[in-house]
Amino acid sequence: MNGLLQRLQTIQQAHGWSSRQMAGRLGITHSYWIMLCQGKRQPGRKLFVGVVKSFPELAEPAIDYLRGL
Numbered sequence: 298m299n300g301l302l303q304r305l306q307t308i309q310q311a312h313g314w315s316s317r318q319m320a321g322r323l324g325i326t327h328s329y330w331i332m333l334c335q336g337k338r339q340p341g342r343k344l345f346v347g348v349v350k351s352f353p354e355l356a357e358p359a360i361d362y363l364r365g366l
Contacts, residue, residue: 301348301358302333302340308352323347 320330332338
């Protein structure tokens with residue numbers, strides 16, 4: 298997940314989005330996004346659905362992560 302999370306953070310920074318904006322794009326709460334970035338929460342279904350919907354170019358890394366569970 299680390300690689301996928303890093304890619305999402307890179308996208309966020311490249312677009313100049315706040316953490317609230319990024320969470321909104323992913324369809325998750327702001328607090329959940331912050332906890333993911335801090336390593337305090339594990340990714341869940343909502344995050345993966347949000348990644349596939351909002352960032353289809355990251356669908357393959359997201360699916361690879363799910364296969365490893």
